[in-house]
Amino acid sequence: MKRKITLKQxxxxxxxxxxxxxxxxxxxxxxxxxxxxxxxxxxxLYNYKANNIALSLKNRKTKTIGILIPxxxxxxxxxxxxxxxxVANRRGYNVIVGLSNESFTKEIINMEMLANGSxxxxxxxxxxxxxxxxxxxxxxxxxxxxxxxxxxxxxVNEVDCDKVIVDDFNGAVKAVKKLxxxxxxxxxxxxxxxxxxxxxxxxxxxxxALGLSGIEANSNLILxxxxxxxxxxxxxxxxxxxxxxxxxNPNIDGLFAVNELYAVSAMKxxxxxxxxxxxxxxxxxxxxxxxxxxxxxxxxxxxQHGQKMGEQSANLLIDRLEAEDNDxxxxxxxxxxxxxxxxxxxxxxxxxxxxxx
Amino acid sequence: MKRKITLKQxxxxxxxxxxxxxxxxxxxxxxxxxxxxxxxxxxxLYNYKANNIALSLKNRKTKTIGILIPxxxxxxxxxxxxxxxxVANRRGYNVIVGLSNESFTKEIINMEMLANGSxxxxxxxxxxxxxxxxxxxxxxxxxxxxxxxxxxxxxVNEVDCDKVIVDDFNGAVKAVKKLxxxxxxxxxxxxxxxxxxxxxxxxxxxxxALGLSGIEANSNLILxxxxxxxxxxxxxxxxxxxxxxxxxNPNIDGLFAVNELYAVSAMKxxxxxxxxxxxxxxxxxxxxxxxxxxxxxxxxxxxQHGQKMGEQSANLLIDRLEAEDNDxxxxxxxxxxxxxxxxxxxxxxxxxxxxxx
DNA sequence: TTGTATGCGTTATCAA
DNA sequence: TTGATAACGCATACAA
Numbered sequence: 001m002k003r004k005i006t007l008k009q010x011x012x013x014x015x016x017x018x019x020x021x022x023x024x025x026x027x028x029x030x031x032x033x034x035x036x037x038x039x040x041x042x043x044x045l046y047n048y049k050a051n052n053i054a055l056s057l058k059n060r061k062t063k064t065i066g067i068l069i070p071x072x073x074x075x076x077x078x079x080x081x082x083x084x085x086x087v088a089n090r091r092g093y094n095v096i097v098g099l100s101n102e103s104f105t106k107e108i109i110n111m112e113m114l115a116n117g118s119x120x121x122x123x124x125x126x127x128x129x130x131x132x133x134x135x136x137x138x139x140x141x142x143x144x145x146x147x148x149x150x151x152x153x154x155x156v157n158e159v160d161c162d163k164v165i166v167d168d169f170n171g172a173v174k175a176v177k178k179l180x181x182x183x184x185x186x187x188x189x190x191x192x193x194x195x196x197x198x199x200x201x202x203x204x205x206x207x208x209a210l211g212l213s214g215i216e217a218n219s220n221l222i223l224x225x226x227x228x229x230x231x232x233x234x235x236x237x238x239x240x241x242x243x244x245x246x247x248x249n250p251n252i253d254g255l256f257a258v259n260e261l262y263a264v265s266a267m268k269x270x271x272x273x274x275x276x277x278x279x280x281x282x283x284x285x286x287x288x289x290x291x292x293x294x295x296x297x298x299x300x301x302x303x304q305h306g307q308k309m310g311e312q313s314a315n316l317l318i319d320r321l322e323a324e325d326n327d328x329x330x331x332x333x334x335x336x337x338x339x340x341x342x343x344x345x346x347x348x349x350x351x352x353x354x355x356x357x
Numbered sequence: 358m359k360r361k362i363t364l365k366q367x368x369x370x371x372x373x374x375x376x377x378x379x380x381x382x383x384x385x386x387x388x389x390x391x392x393x394x395x396x397x398x399x400x401x402l403y404n405y406k407a408n409n410i411a412l413s414l415k416n417r418k419t420k421t422i423g424i425l426i427p428x429x430x431x432x433x434x435x436x437x438x439x440x441x442x443x444v445a446n447r448r449g450y451n452v453i454v455g456l457s458n459e460s461f462t463k464e465i466i467n468m469e470m471l472a473n474g475s476x477x478x479x480x481x482x483x484x485x486x487x488x489x490x491x492x493x494x495x496x497x498x499x500x501x502x503x504x505x506x507x508x509x510x511x512x513v514n515e516v517d518c519d520k521v522i523v524d525d526f527n528g529a530v531k532a533v534k535k536l537x538x539x540x541x542x543x544x545x546x547x548x549x550x551x552x553x554x555x556x557x558x559x560x561x562x563x564x565x566a567l568g569l570s571g572i573e574a575n576s577n578l579i580l581x582x583x584x585x586x587x588x589x590x591x592x593x594x595x596x597x598x599x600x601x602x603x604x605x606n607p608n609i610d611g612l613f614a615v616n617e618l619y620a621v622s623a624m625k626x627x628x629x630x631x632x633x634x635x636x637x638x639x640x641x642x643x644x645x646x647x648x649x650x651x652x653x654x655x656x657x658x659x660x661q662h663g664q665k666m667g668e669q670s671a672n673l674l675i676d677r678l679e680a681e682d683n684d685x686x687x688x689x690x691x692x693x694x695x696x697x698x699x700x701x702x703x704x705x706x707x708x709x710x711x712x713x714x
Numbered sequence: 715t716t717g718t719a720t721g722c723g724t725t726a727t728c729a730a
Numbered sequence: 731t732t733g734a735t736a737a738c739g740c741a742t743a744c745a746a
């Protein structure tokens with residue numbers, strides 16, 4: 001087994017100094033053509049590559065960005081990762097992944113792990129428990145350490161950083177408006193508890209659209225699911241709740257759900273209750289994942305553009321990272337730029353499928 | 358903004374030497390209780406944490422493991438990552454992710470990136486293009502550099518390393534046997550091209566089960582999908598092929614598909630052709646993902662246990678990593694242990710749902 | 715044109 | 731009980 005070769009070994013082997021080797025390999029014109037050739041040939045032969053760790057230590061930057069998300073077995077989040085990874089790699093960065101598993105504590109531990117020199121910046125989406133606790137000190141702490149953060153999807157006003165979100169409010173408005181246009185009179189909503197910002201915004205959009213259409217909101221037609229406790233039989237509970245909801249409100253002829261799982265589950269329940277979709281009830285979900293595409297009937301959704309969110313987040317972060325490189329001093333004192341945080345809003349669009357007319 | 362504090366700064370502040378600080382923080386009893394107290398208090402106040410990069414350089418180990426997979430927007434792979442991440446974190450490791458996007462070149466580039474000091478070991482699943490080319494030199498190169506590799510799911514005999522696979526062959530046998538027991542006479546197979554080992558093994562299992570049941574295999578009942586070219590309208594092509602396949606073989610009453618997408622698509626096509634599942638045709642897929650659970654009817658599958666594969670892979674890798682720590686010398690000469698590679702086979706099981714009787 | 719010295723942040727060895 | 735020094739691998743300012 002041949003360990004990776006280092007500058008030192010090349011230097012010894014070729015009987016030159018380490019710095020000569022270093023310069024030759026970076027094509028410095030300080031070094032004569034002869035030695036450069038010799039050194040480069042040797043390096044190539046032994047497949048020399050500079051050690052990343054040493055470079056990181058020297059340059060005080062790792063060229064890797066951390067991702068911290070609540071869950072990876074989730075189409076939306078993996079889509080975002082893919083987007084981040086694409087632009088990160090293109091721009092010469094690596095990607096390191098931490099999972100909070102929706103837990104406040106694990107989010108903090110992971111942040112500290114990452115912030116301890118492993119990464120130059122972080123892209124994250126806040127865990128549910130953190131949202132519930134409303135304790136964001138760990139984010140501010142890392143930012144204060146000089147590690148820029150970009151938040152996506154589940155963001156929060158209390159933290160000053162770049163953000164990438166989807167237009168949850170208007171996405172919901174569009175969806176509900178569409179249901180109204182399609183002739184629905186009693187439009188129900190299945191949503192999450194309010195502490196998840198995206199759920200709250202989508203709920204507001206639902207109410208707004210009803211208002212605009214001159215329909216009075218009816219709180220009976222709103223079902224709030226509490227999925228904070230991640231129990232085994234979550235799915236059964238979900239279906240039971242929806243069943244009761246539908247039975248209590250047999251007049252529902254349109255449904256907007258804030259995610260695709262709720263929408264697909266609702267369709268399943270509706271079918272079991274003998275309803276035909278979209279004839280008896282039209283359904284629109286949020287987030288365009290595999291489920292939407294392959295459900296029966298396939299689901300009309302408000303697309304969330306996860307990959308695009310990832311790409312934007314990565315670009316935002318790397319832009320800021322490389323901006324620091326240039327105007328170092330200014331940037332870190334009390335330059336106004338410090339507070340010019342960008343909020344990118346990605347437009348949603350409705351992808352029509354079979355669950356609406 | 359306060360940059361992370363270092364040993365040097367603490368030392369200067371407290372007017373002691375760097376090594377005193379270092380020792381005090383690691384509770385060395387060389388240092389007097391007084392100074393230890395003082396130093397630890399100060400460190401805590403400023404939230405001192407040792408810099409990972411410096412530690413990595415010093416210890417020649419990064420305590421992070423690399424994952425290299427073909428695709429992340431894929432339920433199976435994200436499940437595996439979750440498994441890896443769980444045990445990695447528990448055992449004090451971080452996880453860094455690279456995506457090959459099924460490309461040979463990108464796989465190599467990523468391997469080199471990772472192998473350049475960023476990680477202590479790699480867990481990977483081979484890209485399709487690599488499988489097709491049968492060029493595995495990059496894997497062997499990394500192993501020769503002293504970086505252990507664990508392969509999962511898409512593995513290959515030509516590389517000497519630990520492997521974690523699912524019992525593809527027997528899983529397929531079980532599935533097809535079940536169809537036979539359920540009374541199917543003309544059992545079709547939808548599979549991938551043979552160069553993907555898991556596809557080949559599952560195909561062999563299909564043939565084996567037919568043989569055992571005294572049914573003669575009929576090549577007309579086998580549909581091989583070529584998904585090597587990752588085109589936009591892949592789904593349409595898939596459905597078209599399946600439609601032709603079903604029309605050409607109206608006698609099919611049982612179907613085994615080597616992944617859930619094929620199975621679900623087949624069910625959709627079957628329904629369009631007026632067939633009822635499971636009455637007219639029973640279907641079993643491989644891999645237990647979201648689609649299987651939420652399809653209509655829900656799909657009976659052979660479970661692939663992605664998370665368990667991830668956990669096993671991580672344990673295997675970390676075990677080897679920490680074994681190196683101990684018997685360093687022996688391990689790297691020509692110790693027989695060097696060649697004692699482990700192949701973990703995870704048993705499959707059939708999860709019965711509505712697509713079979 | 716080449717080499718020496720220094721520093722990035724740590725720990726370990728050895729000297730005081 | 732404490733501190734100086736070297737080393738991990740690299741890049742670079744400066745000296746020769």
